[in-house]
Amino acid sequence: MKEKKTIPQVGFVSLGCPKATVDSEHILTRLRAEGYAISGSYQEADLVVVNTCGFIDSAVAESLDAIGEALQENGRVIVTGCLGAKGDIIRQTHPKVLAVSGPHATDEVMEAVHAHLPRLHDPYTDLVPPQGIRLTPRHYAYVKISEGCNHRCTFCIIPGLRGDLVSRPVGEVMLEAEKLVESGVKELLVISQDTSAYGVDVKYRTGFWGGRPLKTRMTELAAAMGSLGAWVRLHYVYPYPHVDEVIPLMAEGKILPYLDIPFQHANPRILKLMKRPASSDNVLARIRQWRETCPDLTLRSTFIVGFPGETEEEFEELLDFVEEAQLDRVGAFAYSPVEGATANALPDHVPPEVQEERLARLMLLQEEISEEKLRAKVGKTMTVLVDELDEDGAIARSAADAPEIDGLVYIDDDGSLEVGDLVEVTITDSDTHDLWAEVAK
Ligand code: SF4
Numbered sequence: 001m002k003e004k005k006t007i008p009q010v011g012f013v014s015l016g017c018p019k020a021t022v023d024s025e026h027i028l029t030r031l032r033a034e035g036y037a038i039s040g041s042y043q044e045a046d047l048v049v050v051n052t053c054g055f056i057d058s059a060v061a062e063s064l065d066a067i068g069e070a071l072q073e074n075g076r077v078i079v080t081g082c083l084g085a086k087g088d089i090i091r092q093t094h095p096k097v098l099a100v101s102g103p104h105a106t107d108e109v110m111e112a113v114h115a116h117l118p119r120l121h122d123p124y125t126d127l128v129p130p131q132g133i134r135l136t137p138r139h140y141a142y143v144k145i146s147e148g149c150n151h152r153c154t155f156c157i158i159p160g161l162r163g164d165l166v167s168r169p170v171g172e173v174m175l176e177a178e179k180l181v182e183s184g185v186k187e188l189l190v191i192s193q194d195t196s197a198y199g200v201d202v203k204y205r206t207g208f209w210g211g212r213p214l215k216t217r218m219t220e221l222a223a224a225m226g227s228l229g230a231w232v233r234l235h236y237v238y239p240y241p242h243v244d245e246v247i248p249l250m251a252e253g254k255i256l257p258y259l260d261i262p263f264q265h266a267n268p269r270i271l272k273l274m275k276r277p278a279s280s281d282n283v284l285a286r287i288r289q290w291r292e293t294c295p296d297l298t299l300r301s302t303f304i305v306g307f308p309g310e311t312e313e314e315f316e317e318l319l320d321f322v323e324e325a326q327l328d329r330v331g332a333f334a335y336s337p338v339e340g341a342t343a344n345a346l347p348d349h350v351p352p353e354v355q356e357e358r359l360a361r362l363m364l365l366q367e368e369i370s371e372e373k374l375r376a377k378v379g380k381t382m383t384v385l386v387d388e389l390d391e392d393g394a395i396a397r398s399a400a401d402a403p404e405i406d407g408l409v410y411i412d413d414d415g416s417l418e419v420g421d422l423v424e425v426t427i428t429d430s431d432t433h434d435l436w437a438e439v440a441k
Pocket residue numbers: 149150151152153156157158159193194238
């Protein structure tokens with residue numbers, strides 16, 4: 001018989017003034033609404049929330065004593081309330097507390113509770129499955145880690161539409177990723193407007209996941225996600241210096257050796273007009289270094305051609321960069337004046353026919369590069385993830401291919417493969433974008 005899951009129980013200690021009491025009521029309401037039981041004893045509780053007061057010295061002492069008692073009697077304690085605003089005092093006196101937040105912090109308390117005591121999924125009352133409702137196939141899923149963007153690239157209106165960067169709490173992101181992997185997801189695709197900025201808005205705050213502290217920062221998040229046993233693919237990584245830190249994780253096989261990093265252009269003047277980081281020499285040196293650290297690295301980037309004011313020489317500089325960088329995947333777009341973008345006010349817009357001609361030249365060059373790179377894979381053995389079955393066998397992707405945007409690996413097979421399988425194949429043929437393979441012997 002299936003084991004009955006027990007309802008998670010939270011103990012609650014509420015100290016302080018009526019405002020603190022109201023905070024406690026909010027937290028208790030949320031806990032009950034989410035199906036947690038409120039326990040009257042330390043022994044039965046799975047963890048204890050202590051809502052503290054820090055108004056005068058005696059209140060501080062009382063709060064610290066209450067935390068100490070909860071730690072001694074139960075061991076798993078989340079602290080919130082006025083004394084929580086002075087987190088140092090609490091952490092110095094009681095370093096074992098699981099999380100600390102200030103007053104009126106219901107969301108943060110709930111986040112800590114979720115991280116340390118996941119709530120039960122109730123199929124009768126919960127309208128969504130534990131891993132959420134997804135539009136992607138069962139074996140891969142997008143995980144959005146933040147919303148908005150602090151940059152002001154002149155061709156883009158996203159910050160105007162979605163506002164400045166707001167990072168999701170790291171514990172919440174990890175819990176979601178964990179549930180996805182538990183539900184059978186084999187590949188997590190990390191997305192945002194600016195993945196490498198993750199945590200900047202919260203000063204890389206330390207959150208919690210599985211009882212351990214975890215910084216709200218791309219490198220730490222990538223390493224933690226990499227420990228879940230699924231493929232982890234990073235998208236939309238703005239070329240900040242600390243991107244260098246994730247390359248060793250790729251070399252060690254913790255996350256996929258795949259970096260989707262939009263460079264947009266190579267000419268310093270155009271990059272400056274775009275308000276993007278402006279040093280293609282530096283970028284080329286970094287790419288060399290990345291490949292030295294992680295020879296299997298797949299680099300994907302996007303470029304805008306025909307940006308206002310782009311001269312033929314400046315475009316050729318971009319072509320030289322693309323030739324030199326030998327990127328694996330490139331998406332290119334002719335500049336188009338999106339309503340509200342500040343670049344629209346720049347002088348010397350490039351005529352559409354010139355834009356199209358430049359786009360075609362760039363894509364032609366990249367096709368040659370791509371063809372050669374894929375040809376070099378023939379004869380190699382690699383792991384691929386099966387996306388679909390067809391009459392000839394299966395359609396899959398390698399570590400170098402993100403769904404929808406990159407290439408495919410067509411596997412000749414007699415029907416033994418299933419969607420979602422990770423399988424070793426030997427590459428037998430290639431063209432400009434895709435590979436053909438057979439299951440490795
Ligand atoms: S292009 Fe990307 S980095 Fe630049 S403003 Fe838009 S969302 Fe932000």
